[in-house]
Amino acid sequence: MSRTLTERVHRRPRLSRAGAAVIGLGCLVLLTGCSEETTEQWKRLGLPEAASDRADYVHDLWMGAWIAAFIIGGFTWALMGWVSVRYRRRREDELPAQVRYNLPIEVLYSIAPVIVVVVLFFFTVQTQDKELAEVSNPDHEVVVTAQQWSWTFNYAKESGAGGEDVYDTGTPAQDPELWLVEDETVNFTLHSPDVIHSFWVPSFYFKLDVIPGLDHGFSMTPTKAGTFVGRCAELCGQHHSRMLFKVIVTDRQTFDEHMQELRDAGQTGVLRGGRESETVDGLDTAAGGGE
Ligand SMILES: [Cu+2]
Structure with a gap:
């Protein structure tokens, strides 16, 4: 039933x-x-x-x-x-x-x-x-190099004593800092000496792949002072998760002072990450391979 x-x-x-x-x-x-x-x-x-x-x-x-x-x-x-x-x-x-x-x-x-x-x-x-949309005459030109497994930032408009770039670079153990000025335009060129990475600052709502052999980029203007997180958004090897960096958006004077500190530390010239991709400081592991 x-x-x-x-x-x-x-x-x-x-x-x-x-x-x-x-x-x-x-x-x-x-x-x-x-x-x-x-x-x-x-x-x-x-x-x-x-x-x-x-x-x-x-x-x-x-x-x-x-x-x-x-x-x-x-x-x-x-x-x-x-x-x-x-x-x-x-x-x-x-x-x-x-x-x-x-x-x-x-x-x-x-x-x-x-x-x-x-x-x-x-x-x-x-x-x-x-x-x-590119800005034709930006206030800042930054060449971003993504290398296994950190970042190098070349400030191309901040000539050092010899008229060369000012740069800063990091290691997986020490996050590098990318300094920008609030309300000043910046043009980024992205460069990779090894594998595909991805430049991502979540607060900028922007992410762009960094591809070996293709130096492309984008323009933007930071609109808020503060410290923001940046990271690699492309699985690029063993220590991909440690490819972090800090973005510091500040006023012009503080920025200029920081650039002077980098010059005083001898960080002038063009650094495109080749050296860093051979040695990885701060890691107890043989470096050089990302597979
Ligand atoms: Cu990466």
């Missing part, structure tokens, strides 16, 4: 008290763990606080993509929910009408994703063009 739907519903186990307590506790932890900073980050749907003049473009693309995803997702879930309720099996011994090959629905299924991709592609290309 078959059971009725009502009987089955009544036999379902209810949410246990222990289960409810765990969920309640989880919600409490989540809510109390939200500092103002975290709340603000939630409002940006996970983006960090912006520190570059180009950040707005990516912010808008990011938010737009999520809004589109929520609308499409909400519509799809609502449709699935409605269909499940509206066309559910109402009686144990009766199957709902089984329909297949609905041409208009098939066409909709095929065209809708293409439209979504085309719209996202259009806005992505627009954003990319604005992001990569």
Whole structure:
């Protein structure tokens, strides 16, 4: 003898008290763990606080993509929910009408994703063009060398005594610092002597691969003073995770003082990372290979 739907519903186990307590506790932890900073980050749907003049473009693309995803997702879930309720099996011994090959629905299924991709592609290309717009006469020229497994920064407009670059370099044990001036334009050229790395400062909302044999770059203006985290975003070898650097955005005078410190320390000339890729200070391991 078959059971009725009502009987089955009544036999379902209810949410246990222990289960409810765990969920309640989880919600409490989540809510109390939200500092103002975290709340603000939630409002940006996970983006960090912006520190570059180009950040707005990516912010808008990011938010737009999520809004589109929520609308499409909400519509799809609502449709699935409605269909499940509206066309559910109402009686144990009766199957709902089984329909297949609905041409208009098939066409909709095929065209809708293409439209979504085309719209996202259009806005992505627009954003990319604005992001990569070069500044013709930047205040700073920085050649960024990514080498296994650290970074070298050549300040090409800060001539030392011999008219050469001023540079700073790091090791996996000591993160190098990239100094910039707030509200002054900078043009980055990215260079790699070994494998593909990726130059990423999350607060700038920008990331660009550093490819051997291809010295390309981008321009931007830091808009917020402070210290920011930079890292390599391309798995580039054994110590990839230690390819960190600090970005220090400051005022012009402090920047000039720092450049003088580098000159005084003898850090002038062009350094493109070849030397560092042969020796890795601070690591108890033979260096040179990234495979
Ligand atoms: Cu790397």
